[in-house]
Amino acid sequence: MTNAQRLSRDARHALREGPAAIARRQRARLAEIVTYARAHSPYFRHLYREVPKQADDPALLPITDKKTLMAHFDEWVTDPEVTLEKAEAFISDPARVGEPFLGRYLLTTTSGTSGLRGVFLSDEQCIAVGNAVGGRVRAKLGISQIIRLMRGMGRNAIVTAPGGHFSTVASAARFRRDHPRLAWMLREFSIHQPLPELVAGLNRYNPSSLAGFSSMLGVLAREQEAGRLRIHPGLVLAGGEGLTEENRARIAGAFHAQVRSAYAATECSFLAYGCPHDWLHVNSDWALLEPVDADCRPVPAGQPSHTVLLTNLANRVQPILRYNLGDNVLVRPDPCPCGSPLPAVRVQGRTAELLIFPRDDGEEIAISPMAFGTLLDRVPGIEQFQLVQSMPTELRIRLKVAHGTDPDSIWHTVHDTLIGLLAEHQAGHITLVRADEPPEQSPGGKFRRIIPLPQP
8 A cells, every 4th residue: 555545545534533533643643743853853852852742732842933934944844955055946847847856845936915025945745644534535526526527537726826835736737747548537727817818728628627716716706607718617716815704605616616715824735624614624624723813822712813823744845843833723612514524614814805896897806805916925025015995996905024125126016017907907097006105904904905895
C-alpha cells in the first residue's frame, strides 16, 4: 500500500470511528510535530525551550504569527537548504510557478489582509494529506452528480487570478507538470478577463466541476440563468470568500449541482470543507483550529472569536503551530445535522461582497473583490491598500507605502492598473480618487481591503 493509499484509508476510517478517534489522532500528531519542530527548527527549538516533552496540548505552546515567523524564515524552516534568499529568487521567475522548489517542495506566496507577503512551503506529506481529506468531499456526492462528473470526462475548471505563485495557481501548475498526459483535466480561467470572454471559454471547455471565488461563482450563476453560460457541472466548489446562504441557493439553482464551500489558507490548504447545511467541517484529524478572544483566551462554542489559531499537523518543512490566522470564526455548539463527526464552524471574517457598478443602460457590472486584490498584491512598495466604494461610480483608494518608496510613483502604478482592470470589465466610467487618509481598521481590529457600497 502506498503512502497516499494509506492516508486515504485512514481519512475514511477517522470519520467512521467518530470524534474520540479523531481526537486521538489529533493529539498524537500534535505531539509528533512539536517534537519534530523542536529537533529540526532552530526557531522552534528556542521558542519551545520551556515546553514539556511530548506536548499534546496546544495550550502549552506559545502563539506565533506571520510577521515574526517571516522575520526568522531561515531559522523557522526545518530543512537547512531552504533560505529566504533562495525562495525569493525562485519567486522572481514566473516561469517556475508550480515547479518543485529545491526539487521537493511546493512554494506558494500570499499577502493576506495585513499586506505582509508570506512565503510558504508544502512537503509531499502535506500535499498527500490534502488529497486524502479532499477525497472525503467527493465521497459524499450523490449518484446524479457522479454521473455528471463522468459525462464531463473529469474536466475541472478553476476560475481564479492567474500569474504569481498563489496557492491555487501553483497547485494547478504542479499538477500539469507532474501529470502532463492529464493536463486537459484541469484548466484555469482568469477573473481578470471580460465576462463575455470568460463565459465563452467555459462553454467551450464544458467542465464537470467548477471551482472559484464565491462572489465570482455568483456572477457566473447569473450568466447561467440568463442562458449565456451553458455548462452542467456535477460539483461547484466555492472558496476564497464566505459563501452566503443567498449565493449558495443561487449557484445551486442555476447549475442544478451540489455546492460545497471550502475554507483554506495558504498555510493549510485542506483546512475545512462545507456540508449541505452551510457549515464548514474542520479536518481536525490533520488541522487544529482554536477560536480565541482579543487576549488569545479560548472562546466557547456558539460565540464568535476575535481571531483563530491554526496548527497544521501535516507540514514538517515549515511548521505552522498555534499560528494567528486572523479570521473570525464561530464553532457550532451542537452536532451538525449532516452527521459529520468533524467540528463545524462558520467563518465570519472572510465574507467579501461583489463590487457592483451601474451602467448607463440600467444594467449592473459585478466584479469580484479578488480581481482587485490579486492585481494590487503584485505592485511593489505597497504595504497596505484599501479600496472603498464611496459612491456608485467612485472608488476611493487608500494606500500605505513602504518607507523609502515614492508615493506618487506607486499611486500612478495603482491608478493605471485599476483603470486597465475596469476597462476590461466595461467599467471605464468609474472614477478613482486618491485618498489622503491611510487604510482604516474595522471595529474588530482587521483591515478590510475591499469595502463595497452598502446594498439596499
